[in-house]
Amino acid sequence: MIAATVSPETLRLTFLLAACLCGTVGGVWFAIVRAKRQLFLKQAVEAVENAAFFCLSPAGRIRWVANGAALFPHCRGRACHGKNAAELFAEKEPFAKMIAALGETAACPCPDRPAPDAAAARETFTATPPGGEPFPVGVTLFPRVKTGRTLLLRVEDLRPLRNAEALLRAYRSGEQSIFRHLNERAAEPRRNAFFNGGNIAVLTTPRKEEMAGDFIHLCRADERICDITLCDVKGEGFYAALLGASVRGDLNQVLTGLILKENPPALPAVDAIVTALKATSLERFRKIGAEGVVCYARFNFAERRLDWAALGDAPILHWQNSQKKVAILHGRETQEALRSGTAPFASNDLFLIPSEMLFAMEDPAGQRFSVDRLAAILEETAPAWSELPDPHQQLMAGIMAFAAQEELPPGCTATFAVVGITPEEETIVREHIKIPFDFLPGDLPVMREAAMALLTAADFPPMRNEMIYLALHEAMVNIIEQRDRQGRHDLSGYFEALRYDAMIVWRFVHNLPFFMPIRIKDPKSDGTQDHGYGLFIIDQIADQVLYNRAADGRSLFEMLTLKESGEEAF
């Protein structure tokens, strides 16, 4: 009937009008969705307080900045909107190349189409604050995710924490060590961090290193106490990076605040740290509709005790070696109260801190991974891994068994930390030497003789002895050169070595200014430079290097060498 009363012309017009209307509505809807995404991103970026985050156009122009971008004083507020981000760094051209490489991906003309899986790019640059000292920064560029035409730039200040001096006074007879070097090594799956009484390893699976928000932070309170923070944020890439940075920044602030609250400064209780973190990070997460969990654990190797607290329901698995059993320890968090836990441990025990988000995932059959399943598999496969020589290998084997049996989803980026408790007999000092030095060239042969005697007594392989001596020589020459350069004829200190069954700890203590190795770049291997190999050589030979302050306030260089080194070169 309609066809009889409505002419074909009217029908055509009606159809055209409807099509136009649909197009307009679709366009408006698309614009709203896109605007909402942009707004969400803007809120997410601006919510990061303590890290420098910049939202960039594909060409590298700054759109929004996080408050933490005050790392560059001329970037406060909107002052740097519209500027080219390359201006932030001394190496403008290499940075522009990074932008160009990822910008092509970001400039995809179809913002709703899933972005190609372009990896984030990471480099080290020099930040150039106007009127200030240039300093090294780690730069990560993330390509667009779902927001279209956007790059996210994360800039990490590679200097020790700005309040390091204050923190240093707070721990260990008034000091805390900023364990940056160790943290860097901990991010590498093949490396372990060694403590007097414990051995810490971390693993991020399946990716080699943290590119997004998850992170593990190690902080040595003193020779026998180590704090471990494991942060796990939901999501990946872009947003996860923002959230992780937010938590890391909050953690630094919270720790600083609590340490300096006491007079004299004191190590805060684990509960207090997590409660304070909850008040800051969780609130921020809620604002931007995100999720994240944090587990904070403190290992006291002297008292053989573990204290921990968690945001979320992060479990810790305790491998009790004497009983060959895995105990599941919960640090439960509720809206009202936060409960922490304490557990004693014995020699050869192992603690596994898994990333909690793992337990929010499902296997291909739709079943949730559970901590009980993880514990059961670890117990079942224990005969295969518990005899392995170090906790990292044990962790790898245990987790791999879990991954194989449980079919971890391909995108899963679970993070694990493991703490192995050293057998008691291995923590006994077998030999201790301490030689006063004025750090003159004449001290070198004295050091060689003492070091070689110790290495021979420790039964280190002869070839490794020579390389270890080379590292000690480099450290000593470096101090002597600083002495001469600064005209410090009052230089004094000592050389010390402690021999354990499985390792030797070497120390130089002196009264020159505290040295920050992160200012030094690795040397070029193209033969174009004559200097700058010393610290690189030390770093390559030693199993662990630490620049710190000794208990008496003087500068400390500490090098740890293991009998069974992970380096196959020797």
Add this chain to the structure above:
Amino acid sequence: MVIETLEEGNVLVIRPKTDNLDAYNVADFKKEVVAIFEAKPRDVVLSMSYVQFVDSAGLGGILSCMRLMQTHEKRFVIAEMTPQVRSLFELVRIHKIIEIYNTTENAITALSV
């Protein structure tokens, strides 16, 4: 520093007679090598048969000599390194940019081609 020299055709063999090449004698080493080389620029074999220990400063001195010879378009190779010294070169990946030979004879043969 005492440095032995030996001429084999167009090749000059330089052999420092020292146990250590380190921060405390590298300046002498460079001075001597530069004087010997600049007197008559030729391809050079640095024979390390006496040298038991090289540190980062010694390594820098060797690299500096290598660059000097390259600017004169001459070749520079090293021979008779001890395993310890070779380990250092490998550690800093310099062995990839300098030709290293087990014997001085092999090095001379290679430069004579």
